[in-house]
Amino acid sequence: MPLRTIIRPILHTSFELRWHGRGGQGAVTAAIIVAEAAIFDEKYAQAFPEFGAERRGAPVKAYTRVSEQQILTRSPIIAPDMVVVLDTSIDEKIYLDGLKVGGTILINSSKGKSELKEKIEREDVMIAKVDATHIAMDELGAAIVNTAMVGALIKVTPLAKLDSVSEAIRENFKPKIAEANVKAAGRAYNEVEVLN
């Protein structure tokens, strides 16, 4: 059962996602994997990196749009429906910026509900969390959390099927590491929790 369904009544309006990570965590690849999986599901999608300087270690943004109809716009996502935070050390002011009223945050965290709610301080948003670092360490032996975050994302917001995500992961990674990433996505899909 999807936790939240997408209702997009207006023509050419898509579900807009913004990804936040540190360089090397794979935020851009995550944005692409979700778009690919949605495209495999016969939807329309767009994924693009932030068109600005990227330094390893610096906060990185990436974007995904998913829609039932052809996507026209190419402007950056300023007011996302959802943000996905790969790295908790990123300042909440950065990832909350522009998030729509009633939007969703998916965060990689091992913290408890009260701690996260205190930090995020927005009553209107839905918060979902998954301990992606833990899953990634278990499955991949490295803190590359992007595929786990994708697994968690499609549980919280069903932008694509889990099978399609697995297919997209196999397209993007060498066979040796693809299966571990597919497993990480599957585990996160099952382990993600909604806090409110």
Next chain:
Amino acid sequence: METIAKSIWKRLPLSSNYAVAYAARDSDVDEIAAYPITPQTTVVEKLSEFIANGELLAEMVHVESEHSAMSASIGASAAGARAFTATSSQGLELMHELLHIASGMRLPIVMSVAARALSAPLSIWGDYSDVMNTRDTSWITIIASSAQEVYDSIVQAYRIAESVMLPVMVAYDGFMMSHTYEPVFVSEKAGLFRDYIPRKGRVVLDTKKPVTMGAVANPDWYYETKYQQVKAMSDAYGLSVEADQTFSKLYGRGYGLVEEYNVDNSELVILTYGGIFGTVKQAVDEMREQGIPVGAARVRLFRPFPLNELRSLLLKSKAVAVLDRSFSNGLPVSGPLAVELKSMMNSYNINVPVYSYIVGLGQRTVTEADISKIASQALSSKVSNESIYWGVRE
């Protein structure tokens, strides 16, 4: 179309760069000479992959500069190969003298350009300054606005190039398209385009039947040779229409030379080129919902300039706001498309107000809100006769 789509196409998530590589593969190119430059690099990376895994039988010529990339393309094309290259920005500038040589020698080379700003100051980001600098090189120029169109246009480009014997450039937005993934139907069937772009005999360098290419022409012949190029460019007009219509008949996708969007019953048409057209269409939808009578259009074929299509557009338009992502410094109206549109209107006695806006230089963000503001300013007719540098801080 869906039934055709199911059997011969595969729907893949591709950036425009990858769409270029798939199209070059499916056009069965023989030779690729390119030098990496942001944001074009992944075009050539993907093509190397296709060659390495046996999906494409072609010679990859590793060169030390774009000047050499175009030189090698000229040599390969003169020797009869179907030549392909790709570049951006300073790379295209470095090729500049060879661009004239390629078209002057009438070689059907196809090149993709991920359009990017020019230095200085150094910018790796997108705009159309590089492409607009090549307007006088006698290259047929297509500017695409989606990854699908990029794919289809590369294939069409070979049909046009090899019919009229002029090189073709297919341009698209650096980053905004080159690095954006979106769905693209690519051929699933080997040789799908074999009859659409057949191998034709032409005069080539051949030791068994030697000819001289690229020789000197004294004042008694230079002029006539150049005039042949003028004729060829004018033939390229009809051939571009034909290539697009035949493509559409065979494969179910066509674009025309000028794409119109909600032009009927509009008080203003926003005219542009490239990927920004998507954002403009979205803005038009939003304005129409609020009852603002705005339409949009884009020029897809920039050389030869699509006179007939633009004339019919202008006859339907009450006013036109032209958005250019480049400028020709020193003119009061400095947007290249605006300048050319005005010159054309003058020749054909068409009188419609044209407002010139410069936007998105060096990847300055352009949103639907910017488009709406431009539209309401243009609709108010309180617009300067000179180009407006939208949003610039003075």
Next chain:
Amino acid sequence: MPAGAVIMEPGNSAERFTGDWRTFKPVINQDKCTRCLRCWVFCPEPAISIVDRQYTSSSGRAWKNSVEINYDYCKGCGICVEECEPKAIDFIEEVK
């Protein structure tokens, strides 16, 4: 007229006489010439030929061949004069 100024007949540079803009003219002194062929190597036209003409020098040396200049194509650049080791080529003003 072929497109792109392609020249269809091969070998037609022979039809273009480059020898009509000379100011100075190289003249080989057959007596001093050692038949080393340096001039033949360096001539950019090429306007120097090895011809089947016997020659016996004043010192009694009998040559089977001679080195001669084809003035239809010699453009008078003087490279041969410069390159000739025994200084066997004179460079004299062309009088027409």
